[in-house]
Every structure is written in C-alpha cells, then in structure tokens.
Amino acid sequence: MIRRAPGLAVWAAALVAAGCLPGRLWREARPPAFPSRALAPTALALLLLAGATLLLVRLRGPRLAGGILAVLEAPPDLVWALLLLALWPAGAGPPGGGAGLLAFLLAALPGELRWLASTLPPERPFPEAWGPGAVRAARGRALRRLAPWWLAARLPVWLTASLVIERALGLPGLGSDWMARVALRDHRGLAAWIGALALLWLLARPLEGRAASP
Amino acid sequence: MPRALLSLGLAAASLLPCAPRALAQAPDPPAARWVEEAFQSDPGPLDFVRGDGEEQFIAQALTGDALVGLSPEGRPVPRLAASWREVNGGLDLVLRADARFADGSPVSAADVAWTFRAIEGDPQASATKRAALGDTAARGEGLRVELRGSRPPERLLRELWRVPIAKAGQPGMGSGPFLLQRDGAAWTFTARPGHFLHPALPGLRFRLLPDEAARLVALQKGWLTLGAPPPRPGLAPPPGMVPLVQPTLAQVLLFAGPGAGPGALPAFARWRRDAFPPRLLGELYSPAAGLWPAALGFRAREPDATGAPCPRVLELAYTAGDGALERALQALAARAARDGVTLRLRPLEAGLFLEKLLKGQLALGAITNVFDPHPWSVLGFVERNGDLNVTGWRDPAAEALLPRLADPASPAWDTLQALWARHPAALPILDVHSHLWIDRRLQVQPSALGLYLPTPGAAGWRWRE
Numbered sequence: 140m141i142r143r144a145p146g147l148a149v150w151a152a153a154l155v156a157a158g159c160l161p162g163r164l165w166r167e168a169r170p171p172a173f174p175s176r177a178l179a180p181t182a183l184a185l186l187l188l189a190g191a192t193l194l195l196v197r198l199r200g201p202r203l204a205g206g207i208l209a210v211l212e213a214p215p216d217l218v219w220a221l222l223l224l225a226l227w228p229a230g231a232g233p234p235g236g237g238a239g240l241l242a243f244l245l246a247a248l249p250g251e252l253r254w255l256a257s258t259l260p261p262e263r264p265f266p267e268a269w270g271p272g273a274v275r276a277a278r279g280r281a282l283r284r285l286a287p288w289w290l291a292a293r294l295p296v297w298l299t300a301s302l303v304i305e306r307a308l309g310l311p312g313l314g315s316d317w318m319a320r321v322a323l324r325d326h327r328g329l330a331a332w333i334g335a336l337a338l339l340w341l342l343a344r345p346l347e348g349r350a351a352s353p
Numbered sequence: 354m355p356r357a358l359l360s361l362g363l364a365a366a367s368l369l370p371c372a373p374r375a376l377a378q379a380p381d382p383p384a385a386r387w388v389e390e391a392f393q394s395d396p397g398p399l400d401f402v403r404g405d406g407e408e409q410f411i412a413q414a415l416t417g418d419a420l421v422g423l424s425p426e427g428r429p430v431p432r433l434a435a436s437w438r439e440v441n442g443g444l445d446l447v448l449r450a451d452a453r454f455a456d457g458s459p460v461s462a463a464d465v466a467w468t469f470r471a472i473e474g475d476p477q478a479s480a481t482k483r484a485a486l487g488d489t490a491a492r493g494e495g496l497r498v499e500l501r502g503s504r505p506p507e508r509l510l511r512e513l514w515r516v517p518i519a520k521a522g523q524p525g526m527g528s529g530p531f532l533l534q535r536d537g538a539a540w541t542f543t544a545r546p547g548h549f550l551h552p553a554l555p556g557l558r559f560r561l562l563p564d565e566a567a568r569l570v571a572l573q574k575g576w577l578t579l580g581a582p583p584p585r586p587g588l589a590p591p592p593g594m595v596p597l598v599q600p601t602l603a604q605v606l607l608f609a610g611p612g613a614g615p616g617a618l619p620a621f622a623r624w625r626r627d628a629f630p631p632r633l634l635g636e637l638y639s640p641a642a643g644l645w646p647a648a649l650g651f652r653a654r655e656p657d658a659t660g661a662p663c664p665r666v667l668e669l670a671y672t673a674g675d676g677a678l679e680r681a682l683q684a685l686a687a688r689a690a691r692d693g694v695t696l697r698l699r700p701l702e703a704g705l706f707l708e709k710l711l712k713g714q715l716a717l718g719a720i721t722n723v724f725d726p727h728p729w730s731v732l733g734f735v736e737r738n739g740d741l742n743v744t745g746w747r748d749p750a751a752e753a754l755l756p757r758l759a760d761p762a763s764p765a766w767d768t769l770q771a772l773w774a775r776h777p778a779a780l781p782i783l784d785v786h787s788h789l790w791i792d793r794r795l796q797v798q799p800s801a802l803g804l805y806l807p808t809p810g811a812a813g814w815r816w817r818e
Contacts, residue, residue, distance in 0.1 A: 160704075161705060162703075162705045162708050162709060163704055163711065164704060164707065165703075165707055165720070166406050166480065167406050167479075168404070168405050168590070169397035169404055169405070169409070170397060171395035171397050171398075172397075172398050176537065176538075178803075217597070219566070221570070225457060227574075229574035229575055233571060233574075233576040235538075258563065306562075306563045306564040306567065306580065307541060307566070308567065309391070309538065309560040309561055309567060310538050310563040311395065311561045313539055315395070319395050322704070337813075345590050
C-alpha cells in the first residue's frame with residue numbers, strides 16, 4: 140500500500156481538481172447520459188488493439204520498432220478519421236461503428252506496435268545466432284514480462300483518446316462523454332470518471348507486480 | 354506478417370456493413386423520406402424542466418408543445434392553447450381538447466400548473482425558462498388555464514413559446530408532433546400521426562457531429578438533409594442543395610469591464626463601421642449598428658460621446674475555437690491599430706471566459722447572445738439581475754422607468770435607450786445570420802427563431818414532389 144501511496148495521491152489530486160474545475164456556463168445544460176452503448180464497442184476495440192499488437196510483435200519482434208510504422212505513427216487521429224471519411228462512398232451512407240473501429244486501429248496500432256517492439260531486448264547476435272526456435276522462445280518470455288506492463292500503462296489511455304475519431308465520424312463514445320463533462324462542468328460526472336480510471340489503475344497494479352517478479 | 358495484416362483488415366472490414374441506412378432511403382417516395390440532421394453537441398436527456406441549451410430546445414420543440422407558439426413572422430399563434438384573452442394581471446387560456454401526451458393521456462390545466470411550479474421550484478430548472486416566466490403562476494381546471502403574475506400580458510404571451518408543457522410528474526414527456534427515441538448513436542424523432550399540427554414528414558434523425566470538417570463532408574456527400582457549413586468564403590453547396598440565409602436575433606456583443614474606461618465603447622462604435630471587409634464576414638456576419646437590435650423595434654442610436662480618450666492598449670477576450678469570430682476580431686484589431694490603439698486578442702475556454710467576465714476580470718469580452726423576439730429581451734442589460742447585466746450596470750433613472758414598459762410602443766423605451774447610451778456596458782459589433790445548406794426538395798419556413806423553434810416548426814415542413 141505504501142508503494143501505491145504516490146499514485147493514489149495523484150488520483151486524489153485529480154479528484155479534487157474535478158470537483159474544483161473553474162469556469163461557468165452561459166446557459167446551464169444538463170450533462171449527457173453515460174453512453175453505456177459504447178462500452179461493448181470500446182471493449183472490442185481495445186481487445187482487438189491488444190491482440191493485434193501482441194500477435195504482430197510476437198511475429199516480427201524488435202524490427203517493428205522502425206521502418207514504415209514510424210511513418211504511419213506520425214499522422215494524428217484526425218487525419219486518419221478525415222481520410223476515411225473522405226474515401227467513404229457517399230452511397231453507403233455515413234460511416235458506422237465498423238469504420239470507427241478501423242480508424243481507431245489505423246491511428247493506434249502503429250504507435251503501440253512501435254512502443255512494445257522497441258522495449259523488447261535486442262535479438263542480434265543472440266539469440267538469433269542460436270536459431271529461430273531460440274528467438275521465438277526469448278521473444279515469448281520477454282513479451283510475457285512486458286505485456287502486463289504495457290496493458291496497464293497504455294490501454295487505459297485509449298479509453299478516452301478516441302475522442303477525435305468519435306467527433307469526426309459522429310459516433311459518440313467514451314471520449315466524447317469525458318469531453319462533454321469537462322465542457323459542461325459536470326463535476327460529479329468527472330469525479331466518477333476519475334474514480335473509475337483510478338480503480339482501473341489499482342486493478343492493474345498486481346499485473347505489474349507479477350511481471351516484475353522473477 | 355502480410356497474412357496477419359490481411360486477416361486483421363478482413364476482420365475490420367466485416368464490421369463495415371453496420372453503417373446506418375441514411376441514404377438507402379434517398380429513392381423512397383417523399384412521404385417515406387426522413388430528414389437527416391446533426392447536433393453540434395449532445396442535447397442531454399429530454400427534460401422540459403431542467404433541460405437548457407440550443408440542442409435541448411430543438412429536441413423540446415419537436416417533442417413538446419408550448420401553450421402559445423410564435424409564428425415564423427414572430428406573432429403569437431395557438432399551440433396547446435386554442436384561444437386566450439388578456440386580463441388584468443395575466444392571461445386566461447383555453448386548451449385544445451385534442452392535445453395528447455406521448456402516452457395518449459390528454460393535456461390538462463393540471464399539467465400546465467405542474468410544469469410552471471416545477472420550473473419555479475426546482476433549483477436546477479432551466480434558467481432560460483425561469484427568466485421567461487418570471488413570477489407567473491398557473492392554475493386552472495380541465496381545459497381552462499389562468500396565468501397570473503407581474504409580467505405585462507403582451508410580454509408573457511411572447512415568452513410562453515419558451516416553455517413546452519410536460520406531463521405532471523414526468524418532466525421528460527411532452528405532447529409534441531414528434532416522439533424521441535435513441536437509436537444507436539442517433540436521436541430519432543418519429544412523427545405522431547394524430548398530432549394537431551399534422552406533421553408531414555415521417556421523422557427526423559439527428560447524429561452528433563461536433564466537428565466542422567466532418568459536418569462539411571457529410572453535407573457534401575448527401576448524408577445530411579440540411580446543416581450549417583463552415584463559414585469559409587467561397588464555399589458552395591453541393592448539387593441538390595441550396596443555401597438558406599436567415600436573419601436572426603443574435604449579435605456579437607462587446608462587454609466593457611471596469612478596466613476598459615468610458616472611452617472604449619464609443620471608439621468601437623466608430624471602428625465597427627469600416628473594420629470588416631464584406632468578403633471576410635461572408636454570409637454569417639454583418640456589421641451591427643446601434644445599441645439594441647433594430648429588429649426589435651429600436652432605432653439605431655450610437656453611444657454618447659464621453660470626451661474620455663480610448664486607452665492605447667486594450668485586451669479583448671473571447672471564446673476560443675470560433676474561427677469566424679476570431680477573423681472578425683482580428684479585422685477589428687487592425688482597424689484599432691489605424692487609430693493608434695493596440696487591441697490584444699485573448700482566446701479563452703468558454704467556461705473560464707464567462708467566469709472571468711462575470712467577475713469583472715476582463716477589460717473587454719466578446720460574446721454571442723440571442724435575443725428573444727420582443728423588446729423586453731433587452732431589459733437583461735439594465736435590470737439589476739438581468740442575464741446580460743454582467744458588469745453590474747446601474748442607473749437610478751432607468752430603474753424608475755422599468756414599470757412604464759408594459760406597452761412595447763411606450764415612449765419610455767426610447768428614454769431608456771437614451772439612458773443606456775450615456776454609459777453603455779455593451780455594444781453590438783456584429784449581427785449574426787443563420788447560414789444553412791438545405792436539400793432543395795425540402796420546403797421549410799425560415800424565421801428569425803431558426804427552423805425548429807417557431808410554430809409549426811418541423812411539423813410544417815414538406816417534401817416537394
């Protein structure tokens with residue numbers, strides 16, 4: 140518990156900030172209802188992101204940290220969302236949840252692949268010199284240690300970071316909800332959000348502990 | 354690796370067919386064609402007592418009925434009330450017998466009284482509605498309703514459109530021409546066939562599109578039946594759509610705080626005449642004149658010359674993120690520079706901007722305000738707790754005039770404006786217009802209140818054959 144005290148203090152400060160967020164509205168509007176419909180698609184998107192990242196890093200290893208992914212990582216979410224919107228055929232109607240998922244993966248996957256691949260230990264000259272079997276075994280062991288850290292550190296970020304894609308494609312989700320509560324100065328709603336994120340952080344601590352133990 | 358990527362792509366592509374069915378209906382006969390629209394922000398839960406804000410009021414206008422509506426020309430017209438008469442201290446109204454709530458129950462005087470009481474008694478009730486009703490109380494029985502309070506009857510009659518009636522005890526249920534349902538990410542408003550306004554459309558479907566660029570793409574691809582394009586010069590509507598410009602009662606107001614000095618607003622009154630190149634303002638803005646909106650019957654009067662010089666350096670704060678307003682203010686700053694005044698523009702987040710303005714921490718602040726379509730709406734500037742009296746403006750002579758403003762034609766209005774002109778706290782710099790692109794097949798009635806808020810509003814829209 141003592142080791143978690145600094146982190147808990149940060150979350151407590153965030154809660155206080157949510158309660159004291161300055162500013163007033165010209166016309167007080169009621170905050171939107173929580174978009175519970177967006178929970179399942181968000182969970183699916185995060186699962187796909189986590190699964191695809193782990194699978195591709197397992198297959199390609201540290202080589203993924205450079206090359207074309209560095210270029211694909213650069214464009215911000217808005218570019219991917221607007222590109223998809225521009226290419227979407229007019230006759231198909233406005234893009235739906237599937238397009239949102241595609242834009243999300245296009246925006247998030249290159250960066251996450253590079254993030255995870257760059258943290259893998261180098262494979263040259265060893266274990267590469269010992270053959271593909273040794274490489275696979277070493278990579279698997281490293282990923283088993285790294286994956287919990289990565290999941291705990293990165294995936295919560297993506298819970299609300301899809302805001303830009305949601306706004307561009309007209310698919311309200313968790314990011315839009317968070318932003319609307321900030322704009323409307325919904326102190327209670329923001330406190331609930333921060334409480335939920337803090338809980339997620341607390342639940343992720345044992346994962347990191349397991350990853351760190353020999 | 355390529356195979357893995359291909360599998361991932363195929364998995365994602367398999368989800369694509371769940372896109373909404375917007376344009377699948379394009380070839381449908383007019384009677385079956387829905388109107389596709391976009392909200393710029395989430396309207397929040399439908400609530401006829403606590404709900405406030407532009408999007409919420411659109412939802413309420415579609416799903417609720419006020420006692421008295423305003424026609425597109427701004428005249429009071431029957432809505433829930435079939436008739437009314439002005440009496441000493443208020444209005445006596447008779448409700449329509451055929452008005453029904455969404456659950457089929459008839460609208461009665463008890464519902465009107467409950468709605469008025471809830472707005473007065475709920476501390477979280479809409480401030481706009483509370484301001485519209487003032488101290489008006491409702492009572493009655495069956496279909497007869499009595500409204501009593503200190504408001505002049507004519508003013509009350511023009512304020513009632515703001516207050517759709519909710520079913521007693523159910524603030525989310527109205528009696529309007531459309532029924533709201535959430536359908537995935539969309540808000541669908543389905544026409545109620547038996548409604549007394551006889552809506553001709555099957556319904557309207559709203560998506561949430563806060564992003565300006567995304568709204569433009571949606572308009573250009575025909576995914577929206579109508580919508581506001583970004584205010585960029587030279588932008589033309591796509592084939593099948595026509596531009597629609599509506600004069601509104603909205604103005605960009607410049608509030609002068611204690612730091613501005615008495616010479617600032619008279620200087621801005623001079624600069625606003627020639628600061629804005631027409632091409633820069635486009636269809637959205639035009640330079641304002643006078644102190645109070647001419648559309649409300651006020652003659653254009655400039656602030657009185659004070660003899661005080663304008664400060665050489667001024668800071669003007671505004672809400673960040675409004676590109677069109679920012680360009681206009683930059684033009685104003687360039688004009689001020691020609692007179693040797695440095696105008697520093699300071700964008701602020703909306704909530705922080707208003708807090709600083711209300712605390713008197715801003716020398717100058719620009720804000721867009723929509724006036725109600727009657728002269729009493731300018732009283733917000735001069736009344737002690739008026740919604741536009743953000744700087745605590747006071748004048749004992751003006752307070753003495755307030756009881757003499759029951760008649761919109763009273764000469765006391767001119768006297769009041771003359772008092773305001775001596776030391777105004779705000780100056781309009783731009784008139785705001787509503788600029789839309791609209792499907793050329795859709796027949797609507799433009800109005801200063803917009804397309805949705807007048808009576809019959811969207812219930813009066815028709816598809817051309």
